[in-house]
Amino acid sequence: MDLRSTDQCVREKSHNTIDVWWLVRPEELRGATEGGYLEYVTEFEVAGGDLVEPHQHPSVEFYYVLHGRGRMRVGDDERIVVPGDLVHIPSDVVHSLEPVSEHDSVRCFTFAIADRGKASHYR
Template sequence: MEIRRRDRALVEEHHGTIETLFFYEFEELRSQTQGGYLEFADEFRLKAGEELEPHSHNSDEFYFILSGGGTMTIDGEQAHVERGELVRIKPNLIHSISADQGEDIVAFAFAISYMAEDQLGYTAYPKDGSDPKFVPLGT
């Protein structure tokens, strides 16, 4: 599981006019995201006690936790996530997030997709153990 925390040194840029905290250095993910496109950028809220249905898709997805905390599960591995952390979910890994700390989770999310135009969607993995199913985007 890849979680980047805010415990990194600030870097002065633009002739010292700003300080930047890089979660990923310039060009660090170029080879891993080559051929992708920005699928979406959004802010989401997961209400306290709720869990996002486990799912996968052919996208690099990132969650930056703005407030709250909970449990992130990626490919069977679990980790606590909290405000100020950036989670990377690599393509096609089954993932979910749970607001199990008694408060809502608010996160900024974006994805770099590799899906063909005729294959936009995700695969849901129902918690009841029934067969995974493809869910087209927008449904």
């Protein structure tokens, strides 16, 4: 699983003006997303006891954890994710997410880049 966390990034200056923590460096995922398009951007919350059912789709997706702790599965890999973590989910890989506690939720910001030449899975 490609999991990156802001607490593992080194703070750097961007254009000598602002502090940044590069979760994905410029051009790093160009090959994986070139020719695609921004399919969607959303924020979602999974309540304790609920889950994002295992699913897959023809887009590169990213989950950025804003609040709570979750059990994230991507392919055969499973990890606990916490605020500040960015999960890269490759196209057509089965993934799911559930809060680690039935009493607390996990909230994420997410966006997807559709694969070139493939229809959106939301059509």
